Amino acid sequence: MYQEPFSVEVKDVEDARIQAPNDAIVRVTTAAICGSDLHMYEGRTGAEPGIVFGHENMGIVEEVGSGVTTVKKGDRVVMPFNVACGFCKNCLAGRTGFCLTVNKGFAGGAYGYVSMGPYMGGQAEYLRVPYADFNCLQLPMGEEHEDDFALLADIFPTGYHAAEMAQVSPGESVCVFGAGPVGLMAAYSSILRGAAQVFVVDRQPDRLRLAERIGAVPIDFGQGDPVEQIKDRTGGEGTDKGIDAVGYQATVREGDEQPAVVLNTLIECVRPTGMLGVVGLYVPADPGGPSESAKHGELLFKMGRFFEKGLRMGTGQANVKAYNRQLRDMIVAGRATPSFLVSHRLPLSEAPDAYQHFDQRDDGWTKVLLKPAMA
Ligand SMILES: NC(=O)c1ccc[n+]([C@@H]2O[C@H](COP(=O)([O-])OP(=O)(O)OC[C@H]3O[C@@H](n4cnc5c(N)ncnc54)[C@H](O)[C@@H]3O)[C@@H](O)[C@H]2O)c1
Ligand SMILES: [Zn+2]
Ligand SMILES: [Zn+2]
Structure with a gap:
């Protein structure tokens, strides 16, 4: 209780x-x-x-x-x-x-x-x-x-739902943000659906090791910009699909929260016309939000880049x-x-x-x- x-x-x-x-x-x-x-x-x-x-x-x-x-x-x-x-x-x-x-x-x-x-x-x-x-x-x-x-x-159906919202299909590449239980299940589901290349981004070494164990490529965002790391491994193009399994309590460093950072990073990591599956939680009110707007669930989302790239996104409870x-x-x-x-x-x-x-x-x-x- x-x-x-x-x-x-x-x-x-x-x-x-x-x-x-x-x-x-x-x-x-x-x-x-x-x-x-x-x-x-x-x-x-x-x-x-x-x-x-x-x-x-x-x-x-x-x-x-x-x-x-x-x-x-x-x-x-x-x-x-x-x-x-x-x-x-x-x-x-x-x-x-x-x-x-x-x-x-x-x-x-x-x-x-x-x-x-x-x-x-x-x-x-x-x-x-x-x-x-x-x-x-x-x-x-x-x-x-x-x-x-x-x-x-x-978590298994939720990870699968993320892959379904992103329409992860055989042969595609996917980046999954968050190697928590939901992110690991999203990576696992993407592999079950036939993805050719799955990146999992986090900075917890134990969780990244689990991602590697199931055949995903671990990306430690503590070691450098995840966008560059992913573009380097996809011929500069970025991935076909992207999954947010972090949500509004995303951090950039220990204790430093930026509620929109994963969404905005995904917009850069996924290639034009790609799709995003967002299962990480976003809330309409966050008493501990790091800014006045965040307290009301209003985030600085890069709508211009999202539109320019013709991206699509699915969200919500699985x-x-x-x-x-x-x-x-x-x-x-x-x-x-x-x-x-x-x-x-x-x-x-x-x-x-x-x-x-x-x-x-x-x-x-x-x-x-x-x-x-x-x-
Ligand atoms: N949509 C749904 O139906 C549904 C269902 C279950 C859980 N969720 C949500 O999914 C999210 C993940 O759940 P979980 O159980 O895996 O939680 P978790 O807190 O264990 O995992 C989150 C992971 O994200 C990592 N992280 C933090 N900031 C990051 C960043 N900037 N980039 C990459 N990784 C970052 C953390 O290190 C952690 O490993 C939560 O927000 C949870 O509420 C949604
Ligand atoms: Zn749960
Ligand atoms: Zn009903």
């Missing part, structure tokens, strides 16, 4: 219970900590104390409401981080990240996230899942692939449900193993410590999975 900036605590809360006939209660077996949680953790959103974090959840169904038909007690399931209804205009079009009914006055809902509706997070023993038939993805029974499947709640079933089947078939980036498996009691390490991007803390049943 969020206490104040840079502090979470493990507390007893009321048990999740069925509130509507379409609900299920899931006993959480794995809940991951996400870079998105860090924006709230650092006090850089409107999140209020008392919110239970956790939008990357999987587990075993414990109980279902009377209106649930396909999900039953004992099923092993993973939930998209998006809470969605399945029947609104956007859900029907596959845009479940922008559901129009689950979060009044807003397009999109999620578990345990500020502004995303009244849904408790799953970094807990139990989770209430609304519209359970729609929001539970069935998994093979047993314990196999637990860590791979856990990543189907968010529609996890558009990809989670297909990516699950790639895991089952042995064609994808996203868990290569998981660094820690810990009991809930160690969450406060884990948040601190992950937030500091301490060496080797790439992705933390919380296991509530662990002692």
